Amino acid sequence: MITFDHVSVTYPGASAAVLTDVDLTITAGELCLVVGSTGSGKSTFLKCINGLVPHFTGGTLSGRVVVDGRDTREHRPRELADIVGYVGQNPLSGFVSDTVEDELAYGMESLGVDSSTMRRRVEETLDLLGLADVRSRPLLTLSAGQQQRVAIGSVLTMHPSALVLDEPTSALDPPAAEEVLAALTRLVHDLGLTVVIAEHRLERVVQYADRIVHVPGAGAPLVIGDPHTVMATSPVAPPVVRLARSVGWSPLPLSVRDARSAATSLRERLRDHAPSPGPVEQLGELVASAHRLVVSYDGVIALAGVDVDIRRGEVVAVMGRNGAGKSTLLNTMAGLQAPDAGMLDVGGVAPARLAAPDVVRRVALVPQNPSDLLWRESVNAECIDADADAGVARGMTRAVLTELAPHIDDDTHPRDLSEGQRLALALAVLLVRRPPLLLLDEPTRGLDYAAKERLATIVQRLAADGHAVVFATHDVELVAEVATRVLVLAEGEVVSDGPTATVVTASPAFAPQVAKILAPQPWLTVGQVERALAG
Amino acid sequence: MKRLPRTLHPLAWWLWAAGVATAASETSQPVLLLVLIAAAAYVVAARRAITPWSASYSAFMRIAVVVLVVRVVLYVLFGDAGGNHVLIRLPRVPLPTSWGVRIGGPLTAEGLISATEDGLRLGTVLICVGAANAVASPARLLKALPGALYEVGVAVSVAISFAPQAVVALGRARRARRLRGRSERGWRAVRGMAVPVLEDALERSIDLAAAMDARGFGRRGNVAPMHRRAATSLTVVGLLAICAGTYGLLAAGSPALLGVPLMLAGAVVAVAGFAVGNRASGRSHYRPDAWRGAEWAVATTGIVVAAAYVVVAHRDPATLDAISQPLRTPDVPWQLALTSIVAALPAFLAPPVPRPGSRSRPVPVPARARAEVAL
Amino acid sequence: MSAQIHAHRRLDIVRLHGRSAFALVVVTLVGVAAFTWPFFAGTAATAESSGLPHSTDAPWLFVALLPLLLGVLFAEIADGSLDAKGIAMLGVLAACGAALRPIGGGATGFTGVFFLMIPAGRVLGRGFGFVLGALTLFASALLTAGVGPWLPFQMVAAGWVGFGAGCLPPARGRREVALLAVYAAFSGLAYGLVMNLWFWPFAHDYPHAISYLPGASLGTNLVHWLHHDVVTSLGFDLPRAFGNFVFVLVAGRPVLAALRRAARRAAFEQPVVFTPRQVSA
């Protein structure tokens, strides 16, 4: 079906090859999972399949890539469109037209499919992906999950025999990701499509994969094999796998279900241990407190009477479904949104009343898209700007940055940084003013495991330094890792507020994998278990 | 019998509007102009598409009023029309005669009325355009583009679907400035806001290009080379003819054949070239707007109205003349009065517009409907 | 470092060659005619001789003709020299332009449309500049329901603005920004004056001093036209010119940088090489 024949890729201007001597064959009907940390070359690997590399990106490709008998040397991506469907990371940026139906039909139009067939395929696809009820909606009004499904549908209508997805969920929050992955697995099972998917939310897909390709990066040779063997060694692994490794189970369980059955003995061993309390919290003074806070955007109530106190040293996770008011809470605390009623006090004042410079001295907010905060041409320029804004000695920001994320090159363009590095830069730029309260909106979006771990340590260190950190997220693993307290919002109201362990284990929806495996025992993270077993 | 609701082919609406506008531009007879405006208003009220643009009619209405006012003010300022019914003599600002400009002077009833008529005529044309914008959402025109313009059409539809996001992004960037403790006002803010938005847009454009490429964009069907060549040569010849026609139109006293006729001939040839190229491009259209009886009917009404006015304008200009030279009660030829009513017929000829929720095709919400008129 | 190389090379991603260049020439010729015919249409009687019933029908004729010509031009340009990257770039930039247009509310005549098309024309080439200029106004007209007889004229005029930006002499750094800023101011003004021209003949009933006189000498009409501009539109054109100037002066540099970077990342004109499999050690 898809054959890589000793393929190496070098981009123009780059000194080293991204991929060297890749040699594999993906058989029809296979679900091939491509793992690897950000920037390791996953995307390059995928783009080779439909010829985007090198036709679109430029560069040198040695060896051959043959898809269904067509060699990418002779066939440009558009000539492969009818056999390879390629879906990129951010669904919204791939859209050409403005409504769902038109978008689904677009590909077929350029293939010249006759109109009756087009009509039929569109209807099929609408049903297959459960989009029938939004068929005539503008794409902008869809949820992220729906948008990604439309993106997938828009290539399915061309009836490709292979589907290539480049991190289809990295830009989505977990619920949306669930939707998409559910749809995908249905495709694999119903249509028997060949699917090559790069994904970092392994916990959801790894159990469906027939084969895993691990791209270590830096041109190192790929590790290819069946999930169990690859996962046994892969540095990128979901919690369930890491737990299994540390306890030394084999065969390696890939799903919570397998793990639970393997975990009986472990539960025995852990019965007489108690989870070491997470990051010890010594509560400092109050930095922010809201009382009966009510906020509404043009008529719609976003926050309906929220009470919350935040003290130094706390790490508060704000959870809840989309539109529950998480972002609104953070924006209001950062003074972007004026409350309609109730009292909000950040560092002794109401933030909305203050001029921008005074606010940022008290509270820093990193928005969902950190690059909004960055508008200079290089990391260095960005840091110097920040120094000037904060009125501190030149180099301070740079120092903060180096301790958040070591070895970032001064001259790199902020946009060329990885998501993790960019987040670090945004943090540094804000933290240089040492605001007591730090707010993060969906910080883990687009981060791979490594980046997430780095973020976790950063947050813990900040808390230890006496900052108060509040972050809105869907990512239960991160919450389990760092949060000292969880605040669950629903329809603008606080439905539960308490220590992480109690809130998270209370409902399966918010439970991390380890907790699910070891329930009813209150273990949250692999780290805790390892510590318990070690000690 | 009950007609199924469907949206009329945008081209039909535009033909109708163009016809009425042409008619309006032929006369300065206020009564007729008012009838045309009323007709347009009635059609819009009856057959408005449910789009964010529906409001554009009133927007254009406002602009038309502005035009009228400006026109009259100009007259009052430079009032030097004929007529012997002097209402008032404004003091004249002494300016050297060589300038040829006089400010102030006599204001005559004739002048005032003719200014109003003139403004009213321009206003009516504007209102017709507004009507077209309101009944046929312009975005749907894109789907009617000929195949030869496919690529450009894609670019525009990308622009249309992305523009609202760009506006949102601008808002985000403004908030981001505040988050970094900068003020969101002033020239410097422009820089801080423009750059992130632009960067996002450009990054998006690259992803988009990849997505398009991967979805077979620009993949030409097996085009017969003779088709291609025919299209090309037709286009070239057409362009040449148009050039010559334009030249003939403007060159003093060139033979009549060299003017408009040649130009139109060229246009026809070029269009033919389009048609051929259209067949040549191996693309298909998903649910194209149908062109059925209703479309013919609506288009015809427009053409009829235009034709009637043009004919009268050339047969018997006096009747379409301003009523200001000399002042007189307007004498409206009854034929024209009747034809003007024809302009309102699309309200009944066009099928009812589909309610939202049914098969209507919504479009991204644009900024407040605003029309730019070069005045 | 490859950045530098590319920054110093003049890109031209919408190459005008053969038919497209010819079409552009025709559009420009006819466009010039469409704008300036009032000056050259000898007497109204001449117009009569070439088949024009009223001299006020001429603008309508061009209103009908220009879209067709633009269509031909775009078709020719799209045929071959416009790939997915170009289209996507056009699309988003036009969108940004359209999004910038409302800045200033239009009441002052001060608008951001030109803010992007000028640097873009500069960085991505004059052909691109022309198409971008025209499409920006087209898109924003569609978005704001501003479609009307003036649209083709606006498209051509804006196209010229973008094209001109692509033709400016080479300069780097501050001098480049200054150059662009001056050009932006100039084009802002020129755009207004030219756009008045298409509409002016409709104003034949305007007060004598500012109205179009068919048959009058070129000089007289020029004078009248200038009067007309001063009276009706200078109040809009000057703020526009000023706005353009400051825009480009303040944000020109980062915008140019961003465009160059994007052009680099989009890998326009990048070599695509295939080599047989190298036997790896």
Added chain:
Amino acid sequence: MNIARRAAGIALVAMSALVVPVQHAAARTYYNYWSYWHKPPGSSSWQYSSVGASGYYLKSGVQVEGWRFGIGSGSPSDPQPRPTDVSYDAYCAGKNTDKTYRVLLVVDYGTESGAPSGPVYSCYGFNDDDNGFQVLTQQHTERDNSGLICAIDSYPRSGCGDTVSSPAPTKSPSRATPTSVAKTSTTAAATTTRSSPSTQQSASPTLTTLPRRRASVAPTSPGPTPTTASPTAGVTSTQATLHPFTTPAATSRSTFPTGLVIALVALAGLGGGAWFLRRRAR
């Protein structure tokens, strides 16, 4: 590519080919139009007006304004208003002596068959340097198109500066004899009641200064009031001044304004309908 080169070639050839015939075609094109002439103070010969009527402002003193319908190429060699040697004193001797600007207006309908017999002469006096258009429209009606005067006193009924294939043999001005002048002047007086009432007034000395209008500016304006004029003239003038919205016989074709009624009904119906539909939509 090569197609393009060929095309460009064709374009050049075509263009150059076009220029040649056009050049000498331009030499002889003739229009049937109203030409506009002046005799500024002190000059005794007609000067072809280079500017439009509303662009020409009166010079202080005694002068003659002329309009002539005839076939010409739009040049000073076109037929002039007759008689060429007409002077202010020939018709307006001793009138409006108190006015700064004294004008004799000559409107010559030309020699074609079916033309109203003319020329018609009127004398005016003004205190402001009004423009030629105002002078003409004092008592004549005109139809114009974008500043070009198409018809005076509804002559010709249609068309506007139409082209004619060849110049008709125009009477050379020299042949206009005093007798013909006398004849035309008398016929002018005779025809007034038919073609245009204004000429009657212009003939009557009392009305040439338009007393009502002057009253608004120059209270000291002398001269008898319209009522003292000859009965017919008196009637017409009071109509023209007191009831400005009278329908001249020239333009009204139906006694009962059918069209107007239909139009007004349509206006009411459609406007009301639109308003109602809008209301219901809300």
